[in-house]
Amino acid sequence: DAKTTQPTSMDCAEGRAANLPCNHSTISGNEYVYWYRQIHSQGPQYIIHGLKNNETNEMASLIITEDRKSSTLILPHATLRDTAVYYCIVNSGGSNYKLTFGKGTLLTVNP
C-alpha cells in the first residue's frame, strides 16, 4: 500500500472550516483514500473514503486532486468535539483487508 504524509498537528478555530492535507504521491490506480479519526482513548472512527471523485457525507468532504497524489479532508464547521488525531490511509483493497495507520494529524479545535 502507498505511504501517506500528514502534518503532525494543526489548529483550527471553532466554527471555522478545518482543512487537513494528506500527500500520497505513490498511490496506484486501485487504491482508495480513507480518513479516520481517533478521539483520545477511544477507538478510531471512520469518516469518509474515495477513489477519484470528491466525496461528501454528513461528517466531512474529501477533495482528491486530479492526479490523485494528494487529498484534503474538510470539516466545514469544526467544533470542540472534533479535536482528535486524523489518519489518512491508502488501501489497495488487497486480499488481506488491512488498514495501516501512520502517525496522523492532531487537530486541535480552539474556542
Place this chain on the structure above:
Amino acid sequence: ETGVTQTPRHLVMGMTNKKSLKCEQHLGHNAMYWYKQSAKKPLELMFVYNFKEQTENNSVPSRFSPECPNSSHLFLHLHTLQPEDSALYLCASSQSANTEAFFGQGTRLTVV
C-alpha cells in the same frame, strides 16, 4: 456505538496470569482485526482474520494467541505478558477491503 463490542474495557493482569479479550460484531462483516496502540505510537496491526481464517500475523509474539471461532467473534488470549505489553487493544471489522472498518472502543490492558 459502532456495532463492534469489546470486553472487558479495562484489564489489569499480572505477568503470570492468563486472560482473554473478546470482540463481537453483528454487522455481517467477513474480516476482523486486532490492533495494538501503545502510548505515543501509531496503531499496530497484529492479526487479520478473513472468513474465520487467519490471513496475517504481523510478527506478533506467541504470548498473544488469537482465536476466531466464527465470523462474529474474535478473541485474543494472553499469557505470560510483559509490562511493555500494556496498551490499548482494538478490535475492528469490515465487510471487504473497499468498505470502511468499524472499531470497538478497545480494552485498556495494564500488565503489572
